[in-house]
Amino acid sequence: MVSRISHTTIDCRDAYALSEWWRQVLGYVDDPDDPNEPGHEECLILDPAGPHRVLFIEVPEAKSVKNRIHFDLRPQDRTQAEEIERLVSIGATALADLRRDDGGWVTLADPEGNEFCVLMSPAERDAVLAARA
Structure with missing residues (x-):
C-alpha cells in the first residue's frame, strides 16, 4: 500500500x-x-x-526561515530569462542567480517570501543536451 x-x-x-x-x-x-x-x-x-x-x-x-520544500518551475512557452522577468514584474523577488552555461536556476520569492526556483525551458534544456552530444 x-x-x-x-x-x-x-x-x-x-x-x-x-x-x-x-x-x-x-x-x-x-x-x-x-x-x-x-x-x-x-x-x-x-x-x-x-x-x-x-x-x-x-x-x-509570518514566514521566518528558508522553505524546506519548494516549487521548481519550468517555463513552457518562453525562455527562463523571459519567465523570470515576467514573475518579477508581477511581484516576485529575485534571491539568487545560480545559472550556468549548461543549466542552473534562479531562486525567487513570492509576495509572502516563499522561495521557488525557475529552471530552463524544455527547449533550452534540449539545446544544452544537444550541445553536449
Whole structure:
C-alpha cells in the first residue's frame, strides 16, 4: 500500500491574495464548486490539465526561515530569462542567480517570501543536451 499526495499546502498570511498570485503564475484555476473569494482563510487552485492542486491556508505567524520544500518551475512557452522577468514584474523577488552555461536556476520569492526556483525551458534544456552530444 502507498499514499498519494492530495495537494500541496502553503501556509500564508493572506490566502486569497497569494492564491491569486500563484494562479496567475501557474495558469491554474479556482475549484468551480468552491471559488476563492477575498476573506477566505483557505483557497484552493487546480491544474486544469492534471491532478495537481495547491491549497493556501492562513496562519497567524509570518514566514521566518528558508522553505524546506519548494516549487521548481519550468517555463513552457518562453525562455527562463523571459519567465523570470515576467514573475518579477508581477511581484516576485529575485534571491539568487545560480545559472550556468549548461543549466542552473534562479531562486525567487513570492509576495509572502516563499522561495521557488525557475529552471530552463524544455527547449533550452534540449539545446544544452544537444550541445553536449
